Amino acid sequence: MRNGIRSSAPLVWCALALVACQRSQPHAPSRPIVEAPRDSAASADASGFVDAPVDGAPGASVVRLDPASAARVAAIDDEIRSLERLAARRADNWIDLETVASRYLERVALTADYEDYRRAEDAIDRAFRKGNGMGPFLLRAQLNYTLHRLDRVTADVDQVLRGALVQPSVRAAAEELRANVLFHSGRYDEARVAYERLVREERSAERLAALAQYQWKTGDFAGADRLLAEAQLVARARSPEVRAWLCLVRGLLELDRGRWPDALSHYRAGLALRPGYWLLEEHEAEAMTLMGEGARTLPKYLDLIERTGNPEFMDAAADILEKRGEREAAARWVARARAVYDARLRLFPEAVAGHAVEHFLAHDPQRAVSIAEANVRARPGGEAQVHLARALFAVGRRDEAKAAIDRALASRWRSAELYECASRVYEALGQRPVAAAHRQRALAINPHAFDE
Numbered sequence: 001m002r003n004g005i006r007s008s009a010p011l012v013w014c015a016l017a018l019v020a021c022q023r024s025q026p027h028a029p030s031r032p033i034v035e036a037p038r039d040s041a042a043s044a045d046a047s048g049f050v051d052a053p054v055d056g057a058p059g060a061s062v063v064r065l066d067p068a069s070a071a072r073v074a075a076i077d078d079e080i081r082s083l084e085r086l087a088a089r090r091a092d093n094w095i096d097l098e099t100v101a102s103r104y105l106e107r108v109a110l111t112a113d114y115e116d117y118r119r120a121e122d123a124i125d126r127a128f129r130k131g132n133g134m135g136p137f138l139l140r141a142q143l144n145y146t147l148h149r150l151d152r153v154t155a156d157v158d159q160v161l162r163g164a165l166v167q168p169s170v171r172a173a174a175e176e177l178r179a180n181v182l183f184h185s186g187r188y189d190e191a192r193v194a195y196e197r198l199v200r201e202e203r204s205a206e207r208l209a210a211l212a213q214y215q216w217k218t219g220d221f222a223g224a225d226r227l228l229a230e231a232q233l234v235a236r237a238r239s240p241e242v243r244a245w246l247c248l249v250r251g252l253l254e255l256d257r258g259r260w261p262d263a264l265s266h267y268r269a270g271l272a273l274r275p276g277y278w279l280l281e282e283h284e285a286e287a288m289t290l291m292g293e294g295a296r297t298l299p300k301y302l303d304l305i306e307r308t309g310n311p312e313f314m315d316a317a318a319d320i321l322e323k324r325g326e327r328e329a330a331a332r333w334v335a336r337a338r339a340v341y342d343a344r345l346r347l348f349p350e351a352v353a354g355h356a357v358e359h360f361l362a363h364d365p366q367r368a369v370s371i372a373e374a375n376v377r378a379r380p381g382g383e384a385q386v387h388l389a390r391a392l393f394a395v396g397r398r399d400e401a402k403a404a405i406d407r408a409l410a411s412r413w414r415s416a417e418l419y420e421c422a423s424r425v426y427e428a429l430g431q432r433p434v435a436a437a438h439r440q441r442a443l444a445i446n447p448h449a450f451d452e
Contacts, residue, residue: 025375066276097127098136147351188412205235220415258446289359294320311337350378365394382413416446
C-alpha cells in the first residue's frame, strides 16, 4: 500500500459511463428512499406534469427504483452506516472512508443522485485528512474523471503510477484513466496509442470498448462495431450489468449512424439482461421517438421523470407535447428542466455543462454560449468544440462559430453532427461548395443528420 494507493472496486456504471455515453446522470434521492408516493398535495394534469419541487430544493429527492436496484441501494446504505461508525472509532485509518466513497459512487450509478457525488467527495477529503500524505488517489481520480474535471485527474494518476509496489489491477486502472483523459482532452493520437497498448496487454471487454469508442468517434464505425462485437463475446461470463452496458454502447453507435431500429434492438437486448434500468429504458424511448412513436414514448418519459427527475427527460417530454400542440404543458416542463439544470450547474458545473448546453441552445442561446465555453475548458475535445460552434452560430457570431468548427475539423473527431454544423456555418458564410461537401459527409454517416 505504498503512497496510500490501493485497489478500488470496478465502477462499471460510473467511471465507464463516459465511455458509453455523455448523458447526465438523473437526479434521485438525497437520503435512502426506495419508493415514495406522490405528494398528496401535488396535482398532475393530462400531460403528466406534477407541480413538484425542483432539483436541489427540499423534498425533491424522491425516486422509484426497480426491485433489484432498490435492494442493492438498501444494502449499500447499511454498509455506509457501518463503515462510518468504524471510521469514527479508528482515527488513523483512512481506508474505511475510501470504501464509503466507493459505495457512494456505486449508489449514484443506481440512483443518479448528484448529492452522492458530493458525499463521495466529502468522504475522500476526510480520508486524505486522516492519511497524512496517503489516501485514495485512484478513487479521487476516478471521481474527478466521472465529473469531467479532467485537469484534476492527471496528478493523482501520476501519483499512482510512481508507486514502486503498485498492484497490477491498480496500475491498469490508472493507465486506463490516463488514456480516457487524453481522449476527452482532444489528444486523439496519444489516446489511440494508449488504447492500442492497453488492448495488446489485455483484450478485456472494457478495453475493447474504449478502443471502439476511439475508432467510432474518429470515423471508423465498422471497426468500432467489430471491436464491440468481440467485447460482447469476451464478456459472456461477466455480470448482467457489464453485458447490458455493452448493449447500450452498441446501441449508441447505431444511433450515431441513424440506424434507429438497430439501436433499439441493442437497447432491448440490454433490458433483457437488466430489466428496469433507467438508462437503457431512456435510450429505448429515444429510439422509439426518433422512429415516430412519440405518442407511445410520452408515458415512458413521464415515468422516467417520476423515477429520476432528469431534466433531459423533461425536455424530451416537452418536445413531444410541443409537437402535439400542447404548448402550455410543454413550457412547464421546459421551465422545470431549466431549474434542475441551474441547480446542477451550481453543484458540479464541469459535469453538467455538456448536457445543459443542449437545453439552453433550444431555449436561451446566449446562456448556451457561456455554458459551451465552460464545457470546452473542461473537455476541449471535438464534441465540445461542435457544441460551442452551434451555440455561437445560434447567436449570430458566425466567424467565431467557424473558428470553433474548424478546430474540430482539424482534429481526428468525426461525426454527423460535426459535418452538419460545418455545413450550416459555411452555408451562412456564403461558402456553398464547402457547405455542400460537409453536407454530403454528414449524410454519409447518418441519413437523418439534417432532420428536425
